[in-house]
Amino acid sequence: MTKPTQPIIIKKVKKAAHAHHGGAWKIAYADFVTAMMAFFLLMWLISMTTQEQKDGLAEYFAPTTALSPSTSGAGGILMGTALDKSGNKSSAPRDAAMGTTGQEDGTRRTNSGRASDREANRPAADLQAQLSAAASIRQALQSMPEFAELSRNIVIEPSKEGLNVSLVDEYGRPMFREGSVQPYERTRLVLEALAPALRQLPNRLSVTGHTAAARPGSVRDVEPWSLTSGRALAVREILSGAGLPNDHFVSVVGRADTEPVFPDNPYLPPNRRVTITLLNAEPPLPPNVLR
Template sequence: MDKPLQPIIIKKVKKAAHAHHGGAWKIAYADFVTAMMAFFLLMWLISMTTQEQKVGLAEYFAPAAVSPSTSGAGGVLMGTALDKSGNRPSVPRDAARGTTGLDDKALPNSSGRPGGREVSRPAADAQANHSAIASLRQALQKLPEIAELSRNIVIEETKEGVDVSLVDEDGRSMFAEGSVRPYDRTRLVLEAIAPTLRRLPNRLRVTGHTAAARPGSVGAVDPWSLTAGRALAVREILSGAGLPNDSFFSVVGRGDAEPVFPDNPYLAPNRRVTITLLNTDPPLPPNVFR
């Protein structure tokens, strides 16, 4: 008897593909390599720069000046300055490099002869001015009641030293209109910075400025007398707060001859009184009179 045909069973096994692991590790590794490269580059730059250059670089990236249309980082308490040219470094580029633009070998040393490696005069002035600015801001930060005056107090470094300006704003003035009498808030600011000014070696120049009269308006007060009187009022307040007479180099009024914004001399910020901390004179070489 024939055997029945047995069905042939064919088993097909499907092998599952390996799961895709993705490339996230590659991105993480690339970020790590980039971070390490930036770190070693930073360490190399730190080792190759002098202390004066480090200070200059720090000042270069500090927002030391902002445009007049915004309050920037918060006025004088946060390092802003009123300037129509926008952000700029508070330290001159030559000072940031730690030189006067000449080769270090051409700079005189303490003996008066070239070849010294001492800190150049502009760099020394920049460091002293940076310290003075920090001290003045710290003195003002101790008075929370003048926080609303942050846009009226401008501290910035200039070629001559450090300017501390009491600036008028629309709706808030530092002096009564057309008068040499300062407001109480103005007196409070001056009395707050007086102890710091007394400790610093800089001599002071007080300069009064005002805005130009608009065409067709009748000026009730002579601008020269007004600005000179306001400068004298500031000087008297500082003197009453303890500054000796020999701290002052000059007290002058400029009228409307030097506006902050020459394109619009009628703006309120052109009305200001500026106290300039003049750079100290360099010491004379010992053999200068021989």
């Protein structure tokens, strides 16, 4: 008797694949490598910068730098137009003090009234002259290819004396070599572009040099009075060499660090500047004015 055939059973075990861990760790690792590269690049840049550049970077992120380097509040190539409009005072003497006759008193009062009228009209006339001069200077500067790059270094603003055109040190972009009276080539180009416009204007000029205060513990290479007066002289020489007559200049002086733009922080780079002032013209005296 034959035995029944037993079926053969074959068991196949399927191995389950491990779950995929994902790529989140790769993103985290890439962020870490990027951060390390940025850190070492920052350390390299710090080691390559000078102390003056470091000070400029520090001041750039300081709260005081939110203020405009221009006292007019504009901080750019054009300026605010606020002028001093103080009242006028009559200087007519009393009869008893001067011993004048009634006729002389009437003449003096008439002349005094005319003088008061002229003084009252001077702010408006000065403002118009300053705006006209500023427009001429701006047009001359806009013809320079480097104007856009240097616009923050040139501040034009009115003052009681006239119109100020200042060449100002910006953060990382000075107008003069450090501790030297020699200007950079860009400064020379600005002055040579200004000279023709200044020659066409009737205003006489005053050139004044300023510098920033020395930080505590630092040592100056050049005495500040010599530095600022030397820079003012260098500006005058460049303007004169570009065709501006010598009789246009009234004074060339250095103020050292005595007149900072920012009195609360006299160490800021914008305190280093050379200012060319277009002086207001004195009004002509009419005839028969008693002095």
